[in-house]
Amino acid sequence: MKRTAKELADAIGATFEGDSTLEISGVAAPERAASRDLIYVDSAKRVERAVASAALCVIAAEGLRLPDKTVLRSAHPKFAFSKAATLLLDRAPIASGIHPTAVVAPLARIAGSASIGPYAVIGEDAHIGAETQIGAHSVIGAGCWIGEHCRIHPRVTLYHHVRIGHRAEIHSGAVIGADGFGYAFGEGRHWKFPQVGIVEIGDDVEIGANTTIDRGSLDDTRISEGVKLDNLVHIGHNCQIGAHTVVAAQVGFSGSCIVGKSVVIGGQAGFGERCELEDGAVIGGQSGVLGGKTIRSGQTVWGTPARLLEKFKEQYAFYGRLPELAARVKSLEGKVGTK
Amino acid sequence: MKRTAKELADAIGATFEGDSTLEISGVAAPERAASRDLIYVDSAKRVERAVASAALCVIAAEGLRLPDKTVLRSAHPKFAFSKAATLLLDRAPIASGIHPTAVVAPLARIAGSASIGPYAVIGEDAHIGAETQIGAHSVIGAGCWIGEHCRIHPRVTLYHHVRIGHRAEIHSGAVIGADGFGYAFGEGRHWKFPQVGIVEIGDDVEIGANTTIDRGSLDDTRISEGVKLDNLVHIGHNCQIGAHTVVAAQVGFSGSCIVGKSVVIGGQAGFGERCELEDGAVIGGQSGVLGGKTIRSGQTVWGTPARLLEKFKEQYAFYGRLPELAARVKSLEGKVGTK
């Protein structure tokens, strides 16, 4: 949706310098921008490409000189740009109206303003909130509850009784609510431990493509508001993920992990059963936290088993000098003798 | 399905103490249980929550005191509870009857008691056994053979000529029988090595959401009876996975790995081509076994490259003390001199 530069400045709380009537219609990288696209620049070394851009309007940090541009000054240009983009960009529609091929169970409750794409299947007693869009081929199990303004992309599966808040976005291929992985061995075979909990997903959660979130066993699995999960993430049964935590691609959680608020987790990290990550912890990519371990609030850890980043770096530095250390020991032995 | 406490005790081989007429209708965690739910307790430290539970009936290990409860004594409470749950719980139906939108090839053979969900597609010559349920949007390729009492959840793909035994359960998003990953380089490009084998899956196998199992190249890929695969697991072409082996989430097998019976594999472990895991081996999470290596029967290994757990622990302990060791070498050099 078009906005004037001045409207955008007001919306993002930026100081305004330039042509207040300028109309902006999109966002772009400086090299690709057309005159009406908004760009941003957050460091001196990127000023040159912003100046050279065809874009007429730039969000810029204080102190950066951008002659001949309309400038929206912000202390946090990337955030300001992202917020402005939500005003400028129409999101690609996932569905519009109820497609005649959608199979909707008789007792499902679909808000009048919800949309359901071709071949989607909505189970008995499911509830779909206002303005929510369900993509083609998505399967919404019996008893699911989905809030308002959600975007469920094509080919998503929700097993029965999954609960989703408002404004959640779930990408294609995600599977929410499959049985957790729990067995008890006896009489020569594995018996499935009951997986009768549900999955609850909060407001404003985004779930990446082909990510899987298992239902609880006897408890529930909970993903709190504002959590962002990248693609191919695995979340085991009974996990609790705190608000605004960010989880990069291919991370895996075993069962019953407790994750605090605003935790940041790098790609391919793995977590054993019942481990705990306190608020604001930062977990490096490919790190492994053993079952039952706790990472304290605000700690940054790395490696497998995960340890404090400073410790990891110190140990790793010594590791790299091991051949030298061994040579020094040999030299000492030459002087002192080994007998 | 409701059972009396006495019926459950008999079915699981438990000693019975209490009210034999008590009717049980479900399972739960102690904190959540209603009076008619079955709970279990396997250690003294959890007795208190069991006693405080509203549940009237408890499966408990010998020696645990549970006043006022009906108690089913079992040496293995978790197993007994899991087995009892299979009697108590009706599993959520995946499909019922043949949905009119299912596309079933003319020469497919569907047992009269099988069910096929909306929009499922069943290929030519496919065979679906008695009481098997196929979920919405699942695609069963030509020539597939699926046994009795299987549960194929929505949005599963079986490529052509995949064979599935009885009572298998396959979760949403799983892809069985895609081409293996094999190429030969020549004339400036990669040529696909033929992937003309099949996939055979045994009885009582469970396959997690979004897991992929590739078809064989010139041989077949085989998953034996009772194997349990978690979500997002990858099994390459020609792998042979032995009976009752358990594979946690995001594990990856390259081609032609041979895995014995009752192997236990932690999450995110990886296996190079043609490695071999003998019966009862235990592989730690995130471990890496190099191509061509063998892990002996009953060994527990950890790390990349995978080594015996005791060895891993010993080395890791010395690793943690490296800065101290280096300081000691420096101190020695101070005394002895380095020239």
Place this chain on the structure above:
Amino acid sequence: MKRTAKELADAIGATFEGDSTLEISGVAAPERAASRDLIYVDSAKRVERAVASAALCVIAAEGLRLPDKTVLRSAHPKFAFSKAATLLLDRAPIASGIHPTAVVAPLARIAGSASIGPYAVIGEDAHIGAETQIGAHSVIGAGCWIGEHCRIHPRVTLYHHVRIGHRAEIHSGAVIGADGFGYAFGEGRHWKFPQVGIVEIGDDVEIGANTTIDRGSLDDTRISEGVKLDNLVHIGHNCQIGAHTVVAAQVGFSGSCIVGKSVVIGGQAGFGERCELEDGAVIGGQSGVLGGKTIRSGQTVWGTPARLLEKFKEQYAFYGRLPELAARVKSLEGKVGTK
């Protein structure tokens, strides 16, 4: 399609020895081959099983004796066998004709010779080239462009405006063009950084089952010609993957990675943001390349953080001898004293 042995020899540039009229109808492993199947042998230790095979025709390296067989001599038997297989094998059809249940948008342009399976959904303005097959339940977004002779298996999602070259093959469950994982934090929540780029996929690319490739943020994501991606791979926004690069299963790329030509990447390797792999680099399985790092052309690296394989091996050897080294230091201290 049947071929004479002589035709195959000519097609693959092999020297011919034997019965030129022999007709070949398939490929197989020696143990499984019927008389008319083609087999291959590339080393002396495998000659015996080739000789014992029922197959009448063998592709063999120079110098291997195969009495009574028709032999096609090639310096690269595996490549020759793979190339011959492309002539002999009819690929399993994915769809034939436009299935009446396919939902094709009015302004989509579908070549007359293209095929679209049951329940596939083709968005507005999409273009499907000649001889391309789209599997059941695949969802092709608005504005997608797919070239000729592509094989899109069942249950694939292309988000809007994805571009696919000719002869590409995309396996079931793959998701191409979902939003990249980028946010800017402000005002207590994560704001989605705009993900308005596209995905471009070159000719002859193969993409594995349940692999995900995210669309660009302000730039585009590009997979060049001849690239082969295994299953469950994740490619973040703005990545550029060079021609003929091979990526094994469960590898993950963060955003904006630059990968050269003919790079080889082992399973479960992970790459931080903006790292760069030059042409011909080889990355070991489970390796981790930190964000912003460069792996030079032709280097082979291993471990996390990734380092040269020789260095990894040297360090690892010293690591294994750490207990011994510590004992030697202790012994030195005994002689020299620690005070």
